[in-house]
Amino acid sequence: MTTFQxxxxxxxxxxxxxxxxxLLQQANK
Known part of the structure; x- marks a missing residue:
């Protein structure tokens, strides 16, 4: 694997x- 990958x-x-x-933060509101 290259560093770019x-x-x-x-x-x-x-x-x-x-x-x-x-998503979790929105669910907690």
């Missing part, structure tokens, strides 16, 4: 986490 994976994974956190 690893970076893309990290960004995609980070985006997923942010989306989940956003």
């Amino acid at each position: 690893a970076l893309v994976l990290m960004i995609a994974f980070g985006g997923l986490i942010v989306s989940v956190i956003g």
Whole structure:
């Protein structure tokens, strides 16, 4: 795996986490 692929994976994974956190915060309101 190249560093570029690893970076893309990290960004995609980070985006997923942010989306989940956003959904949880909305559910708590």
